Amino acid sequence: NAGVTQTPKFQVLKTGQSMTLQCAQDMNHEYMSWYRQDPGMGLRLIHYSVGAGITDQGEVPNGYNVSRSTTEDFPLRLLSAAPSQTSVYFCASSYGGLGYGYTFGSGTRLTVV
């Protein structure tokens, strides 16, 4: 049982480049989310999904797009990378009921130069 798998683990981009962070879960979780974690600021919600075909914006959605074509996959696209997007990105998933905590992926450390 792999849980939540994120790729890549590390990435360096040049300003203006685009890329997709991959996230896949094999637990049949309805809910999936993307967070970024910056020093002193905690985890901030970028986008989330409550099921296949349904996505919505979180706290800091600008510069990012998501889609959820299957229950398992929830990729995060950076449209035109900026230095302000340098961060650690975590994908998380959970069952839909109350009381279920998130299972997090191992994270992607992204640097934009």
Add this chain to the structure above:
Amino acid sequence: GQNIDQPTEMTATEGAIVQINCTYQTSGFNGLFWYQQHAGEAPTFLSYNVLDGLEEKGRFSSFLSRSKGYSYLLLKELQMKDSASYLCAVRGRYNNNDMRFGAGTRLTVKP
């Protein structure tokens, strides 16, 4: 919106008890979560409170007072491996997937 506050850093001694506080202000409330995050790793789920009172799980307990917007995580019989950041998170009322996190409390356990 939501505002979640917790101390930035705490230090405690191996074998002791430590209490990590979290206060929150939120327009809706559907539960409070605690996560543990070791340096360089992903957060892992520790506990969940939605009703007032104490929830106990082995060496870890979590308390909630909804009227005061207050929670704490109590760690007993501290071990060196408990050195980590502890994240408080609140789930909003109108969106079960909208979980907002505090900045975390970095706990250092000393021998």
